Structure formats: structure tokens, C-alpha cells
Amino acid sequence: MTERMPQPEFGDRRTFLRVVIFGGIALGAAGVGLIAAAPRPQDGPDAALLPLLPMADLAKLQKAKPLGAELSLSRRDGWRVRTLRQRVYILRVADGDTAAAFKVFSAVCPHAGCEVELKETQYVCPCHQAKFDTQGEKVSGPAPRGLDPLDVEVSDLQGAPWLKVRWQDFVVGLEERVARKA
Numbered sequence: 001m002t003e004r005m006p007q008p009e010f011g012d013r014r015t016f017l018r019v020v021i022f023g024g025i026a027l028g029a030a031g032v033g034l035i036a037a038a039p040r041p042q043d044g045p046d047a048a049l050l051p052l053l054p055m056a057d058l059a060k061l062q063k064a065k066p067l068g069a070e071l072s073l074s075r076r077d078g079w080r081v082r083t084l085r086q087r088v089y090i091l092r093v094a095d096g097d098t099a100a101a102f103k104v105f106s107a108v109c110p111h112a113g114c115e116v117e118l119k120e121t122q123y124v125c126p127c128h129q130a131k132f133d134t135q136g137e138k139v140s141g142p143a144p145r146g147l148d149p150l151d152v153e154v155s156d157l158q159g160a161p162w163l164k165v166r167w168q169d170f171v172v173g174l175e176e177r178v179a180r181k182a
Helices: 010-037
Strands: 049-054 067-077 080-092 102-106 118-119 122-124 131-135 138-140 150-158 160-166
Touching: 049 067, 049 080, 049 150, 067 160, 102 150
Parallel strands: none
Antiparallel strands: 049 160, 067 080, 080 102, 118 122, 122 131, 131 138, 150 160
């Protein structure tokens, strides 16, 4: 006579499968919940005032003679930090050392997003030849509006007054100025 191997009970297998399937579903739902509840990395410096230039340097800036400058923007892309360089133009419009004495424009052409260049007495977009006067107003070309102005403020940084700028991205291709949401 041969001895038979004991067979597992049918109920035990069914219970095991239920635990595995429903446990997997519960773990998956918990994982999705944890991902949804995780803190999001902060987007760029749009709300922050960024130091642009010390007022001592800007004291030499003549009216109607724009000066190019570069901002260094740090933005989170997922969990890594990317540094972007963004060109701006500073224009003295009045005497004095207040924010009202200066205008700052984004160098991003409002037509297609290319970077405008300063050519003598106007800004020129190398991509489609849009032209803007030193005040940032559209002169000619396909741009739907003038250059985008940025908010400025004069405040103390390490014991000296600095011109600070609030960087803002704007939607290109529109006649009206619309701030891009982060």
C-alpha cells in the first residue's frame, strides 16, 4: 500500500489568496495616498524679490541708456534644483535712488519667446525681427505687445541699498499681458 500525501484544505488556499489580493490592493491604495499627501517641492522664485544690482552701480546709469543684466533663478524640477539664467534690461527713467526711477523689462520677446538684444537705441528680436524702443514699447514686427515690465523695489542687502526685481514669466503670443502660472 502506498501512503498518500496529506492535501491542504481548500479553505486554506482560498484564504491565502484573499489575503494576498486584498492586502496588495490595500498597500497600493496606501502608497497612492502617501504620494498624494507628500509635500510638493516649491516652484521657482516668482514671489520673491531677487537682488539685481547695488544702487552704487546704478548711480552711473544714464537716462534712456538701458543696461543688460542677468538673473540667476533656482527652480525645483521634481526633487532636483535647476538654475536658469534670465536676461533683463534696466532703464533709468528719472533721477533718484527709488524704485520709481527705474524700469526693468524681461528680455523675453512676447511674440515667440526668443531673447531680445539691445542694438543701439532699440531692442531687437533675432528670431522674427520684432523691434521695441528703449521704453519697451513695440515699434515694428510680429510681437503682439511691448516688452514685459517687471516689478522692482529698492531695499537693503548686507548694509547697502540694492535694486531688486520680482521675476515673472508671461504667456507669449497674446496681445494682453498674462502672467504664467507656476
